[in-house]
Amino acid sequence: MLLPVIMAGGTGSRLWPMSRELYPKQFLRLHGDYSMLQETITRLDGLSIESPLVICNEEHRFLVAEQLRQIDHLSKNIILEPVGRNTAPAIALAALSAIANGEDPILLVLAADHVIENNPAFHAAIQHAQPYAEAGNLVTFGIVPTGPETGYGYIQRGDALEQGTAGAFTVHRFVEKPNKETAETYIASGEYYWNSGMFMFRAQKYLTELGKYRPDILAACQKAIASTQTDASQEFIRVNKAEFIACPDDSVDYAVMEKTADAMVVPLDAGWNDVGSWSALWEVSEKDDNNNALTGDVFLHNAENCYINTDEKMVAAVGVENLVIVNTKDAVLIIDKSKVQDVKKVVEYLKSHARTEHRRHRESYRPWGRTDIVVNEPRFNVNRITVKPGGIFSLQMHHHRAEHWVVLAGTAKVTQDDKIYLITENQSTFIPVGSVHMLENPGKIPLELLEIQSGSYLGDDDIIRIKDHYGRV
Template structure:
């Protein structure tokens, strides 16, 4: 029996959920619905799926340590974490997955899942996967369509063809009549009323060999570039880095356009599992738990005469009066306010911020590192104050700065400090001073997180003033 190899696509950097989702902290790595992140929920809803083996994750190079840490937290041991040096859409990612899966002569069934979808019913989801698996083993290229609950203009649609019948498969699958682009509202109403269309979910299932054969037929240049990217790629700790030059030569294309709309071997499994791609703040309002006034509230929020709204506070009190049908999202460095019927325009707002080179589009005040986090507390002329949280066993790189000095004060835990070749331990309420130019390192040898207040002073305190001498995580003169 061919095993199921889940292939998790975790490389996107959506902008419609700004200011929570940012270029270096995308929505798949955020806990938007419950305590688990979208990536973690994607993997955990596969628990108990027969024939499933350890997953493969394909992600952006800059997310690698966050992805690895989130997998560790839920005790998932990936078969591979493959790093894309540049974004090239889903068809090249699929080509990489198929080539990698078959490199030892294996031919698993690939289950291709975006890492940022919300699904309410894992049972219904797994039943649809079982149906898709049976058809994929027979050679079909399967996509999963979502039975629409309402006329939506933000999704592409798939028109259903006649049902596929097999004596050994009691589940439902249909031929694909046509893929259609995102419709206007009137057209979408017609699609829903006809009961002949499903939303295009972007989830797929097919054997690695059949997927690769289709790609070689329709887009051989993608396969050639991806094969070279693997052949010239390098192992890096727990990751595999695709070769940048080779992968950059791949055309950018989606699985839909490259394969599914062109093959005669495609089929669709309709699914009703409470699916939502959480592509906007309106979508989060729809799936969220609502109070008596139909508000979805996250964080420290106080309301008076507010209804039908989504209010999210990250770092301080959010108070609102007299709002209806609004979205209000607060983070430590930005506040976004929008009517619910205008949330699709958030992407345009982010584009304007990017034109102004605003750092708020790239990262939060909290920055994730492989050893822990950095919270930027205060910044001014010639100084910056950070809170460093170093996980148990974590260690910053051995490094030096030419333009800034640092003062470390331990507020919780135990620190092992290396300074100019000397090592010593700092307990709570003790401190040390690192002059500019001195090689230094901070480590956490203890069992609990180490918390340190760091005061940086100097003529220049930019993150590019880091010369790494040694690093446990394979970083060399990189900012992350």
């Protein structure tokens, strides 16, 4: 049995404005029927695997839990990183968690934000690699290159191994992202693969090698996981924050794979793409007769080679080519497809000017549902709120704002000071400043309501939580 370890950290800023810090690309539906995280897990169907371990940032925990629940893979299997410390410590946490019950499973380490279009070839490579991992090797999957790509690191293969001489090799060396000329020599030699960042090895073998080359990382992770807490209601595994913050930052390549004598590479030719830019997403998307990849309500005339994705509003494009146009509820990106790496300039501008569009969408997801900021003014906000069945706000109060709730659909159970009452469609209630209150959805359908906030200060730090069902402070 394989234990998949899904790396779901990262912010995916190169796919702004759809991907943002609080809702990065791995949780978006960009290619296929599910989010990229869900696609990563469901493409393992048909293999003999255990329920996957997912490693994610603390602030993404409810989003990950909900997406795992939707595909029936939620089972106390989410490890929360208090801070990002790169892939070597993250995999160490997974390996330490995996051996805690005395077993030593084979870990299949995957990124949550890759596209793989040929599942049978992907499964075949995994099955081909498994005996080598069982024998004590640290396997990496090298992507068979389709051209002299300068955006990836490369793996140079060494000697062919006895079994499967056409499909398994020792690793001669890892190399950094090359310039165009160097990449062309790599491709011409036939000895190089793109570095996919996917691995397979026994949990204890990885920890042993990490202990040889980065004992400081191993020691910090051992201390961090020694006082692990599991939130039974939300399926989260929390490590010791202070100990993990003290852990050095390093990638699995630098910390282990480039140093170990037991690294090997299995070639993978399965339509892999790390979707690191809008142009990369255009490459893997279905296209019309003029090579346009379209999502949403789009009208085109004399347009070609474009990627257009729109949330709600119609986008009309006339007489254009090689453009990326991405429309969300609060931002529009228009960029030449050959310049998509410069999206980072937009994100840098937003950060330097203390704007929020790099961090959050107008619509945000909460453990109880979601909220869409319809109006945002200094002294009043209007939010459209959806509360899933069984969802419940924290018991809270505010020092500076009052709230007016208007039910659009469903039934709300309201706690206000010493009163508990129901309001239904077309009814409303008023929560004055200083009132202790809570709202929940006792029904079997989503509860839709408008929330009008008004007052001298409307910041989130005026939410004084008295009791919370989701472990929030």
